[in-house]
Amino acid sequence: MNYNGMNFDNYLKQYPDANGYFGKYGGSFVSDELQKAMNEITDAYFTICKSSKFIGELRKIRREFQGRPTPISYLERLSGTIGNVQLYVKREDLNHTGAHKLNHCMGEALLAKYMGKKKLIAETGAGQHGVALATAAAYFGLECDIYMGAVDIKKQAPNVARMKILGANVIEVTHGLATLKEAVDAAFDAYTKDYHNSIYCIGSVLGPHPFPMMVRDFQSVVGIEAREQFLSMTGELPDAIVACVGGGSNAMGFFSGFLNDPVEIYGVEPLGRGPKLGDHAASLKYGTEGIMHGFNSIMLKDENGEPAPVYSVASGLDYPSSGPEHAFLNEVGRVHYDVADDEETIDAFFKLSRLEGIIPAIESSHAVAYALKLAREMGKGSVLICLSGRGDKDMDYIIEKYGIR
Ligand SMILES: *Cc1c(COP(=O)(O)O)cnc(C)c1O
Numbered sequence: 001m002n003y004n005g006m007n008f009d010n011y012l013k014q015y016p017d018a019n020g021y022f023g024k025y026g027g028s029f030v031s032d033e034l035q036k037a038m039n040e041i042t043d044a045y046f047t048i049c050k051s052s053k054f055i056g057e058l059r060k061i062r063r064e065f066q067g068r069p070t071p072i073s074y075l076e077r078l079s080g081t082i083g084n085v086q087l088y089v090k091r092e093d094l095n096h097t098g099a100h101k102l103n104h105c106m107g108e109a110l111l112a113k114y115m116g117k118k119k120l121i122a123e124t125g126a127g128q129h130g131v132a133l134a135t136a137a138a139y140f141g142l143e144c145d146i147y148m149g150a151v152d153i154k155k156q157a158p159n160v161a162r163m164k165i166l167g168a169n170v171i172e173v174t175h176g177l178a179t180l181k182e183a184v185d186a187a188f189d190a191y192t193k194d195y196h197n198s199i200y201c202i203g204s205v206l207g208p209h210p211f212p213m214m215v216r217d218f219q220s221v222v223g224i225e226a227r228e229q230f231l232s233m234t235g236e237l238p239d240a241i242v243a244c245v246g247g248g249s250n251a252m253g254f255f256s257g258f259l260n261d262p263v264e265i266y267g268v269e270p271l272g273r274g275p276k277l278g279d280h281a282a283s284l285k286y287g288t289e290g291i292m293h294g295f296n297s298i299m300l301k302d303e304n305g306e307p308a309p310v311y312s313v314a315s316g317l318d319y320p321s322s323g324p325e326h327a328f329l330n331e332v333g334r335v336h337y338d339v340a341d342d343e344e345t346i347d348a349f350f351k352l353s354r355l356e357g358i359i360p361a362i363e364s365s366h367a368v369a370y371a372l373k374l375a376r377e378m379g380k381g382s383v384l385i386c387l388s389g390r391g392d393k394d395m396d397y398i399i400e401k402y403g404i405r
Pocket residue numbers: 099100101128203204205244245246247248249250251316317361363364388389390
């Protein structure tokens with residue numbers, strides 16, 4: 001199909017190009033040493049991941065370990081509150097470990113196994129990526145080093161405990177502000193020194209090529225399943241689909257199934273407390289082009305051109321950029337990127353819990369909040385939301401900050 005003059009018939013094969021570019025976004029901006037490691041992963045990915053043995057093993061893992069396919073649920077009572085639009089959710093909250101992240105972590109770890117690597121290395125901020133990766137490492141019997149800022153270790157005690165129970169080494173990073181940025185640097189350093197033996201596992205559609213492509217491909221199972229399921233449930237495609245965008249992995253996997261369909265696609269970024277720099281993490285809406293963490297994309301910068309401090313009520317969304325493919329889909333106008341603020345997000349969190357018996361992650365609640373606004377504007381039709389994860393991890397925070405509404 002054509003959108004704004006661009007043809008999407010063969011999109012997933014055409015993008016990214018051989019150097020990892022989606023238009024002008026993406027690429028690989030790393031040291032020569034690290035580039036060798038990236039080339040090795042790219043080569044391995046293109047051979048191993050196309051083999052029926054690898055694909056067969058990944059499918060078996062998804063079915064027998066992760067519990068896929070995850071269902072789509074029709075939100076009858078919530079739909080009833082907004083008139084004639086029918087709302088549905090793709091239930092990534094029911095994926096093992098409670099979110100979509102395991103989809104790419106199992107893929108990355110299986111690739112590591114096929115490449116003969118012994119160790120998985122990653123950083124984590126809120127700990128969600130660390131827990132998913134530690135789960136994958138335990139499953140495959142691989143070592144797992146998770147770099148985490150000292151400040152985050154204090155804040156995220158339950159996830160630190162989970163990682164340790166799963167057998168991962170949580171390595172405390174104490175320099176600088178001792179948060180995610182420093183953890184990324186420390187993890188990259190460790191990986192550069194040890195890439196013969198280990199593989200770096202990025203937590204979203206971010207970082208140097210081939211990660212944005214690889215993570216999208218591993219997450220595309222969400223979109224493929226959702227499209228088939230929705231068709232068989234209703235006989236047609238949804239009119240619109242909505243997902244939250246932090247780095248953008250759940251959104252990219254979900255969207256990839258519908259890019260060549262007559263479906264309106266919405267990515268929702270966190271507006272947090274408002275549009276002032278520092279109060280949100282809506283990089284596509286307020287950011288500018290720039291290079292960070294090894295790739296070119298749209299990012300929020302401070303006055304020195306460095307990644308700006310960002311805020312969101314959802315710790316999984318507070319990243320100062322988004323994956324390069326989102327920057328591209330925004331530029332060519334195939335996906336609409338918009339925002340939901342903290343207040344409407346928390347409201348949606350309680351609505352979905354009360355009316356449907358599904359407690360969503362605060363990240364996913366951004367997509368629900370936006371879908372409710374969109375549905376009111378549409379007046380009729382159907383909206384399918386990607387419910388990226390469950391809200392159990394957010395209970396303490398919600399009760400402390402908002403009480404029970
Ligand atoms: C990590 C996380 C996100 C944000 O990551 P993306 O790469 O943007 O998908 C969203 N939802 C949940 C539940 C998460 O854990």
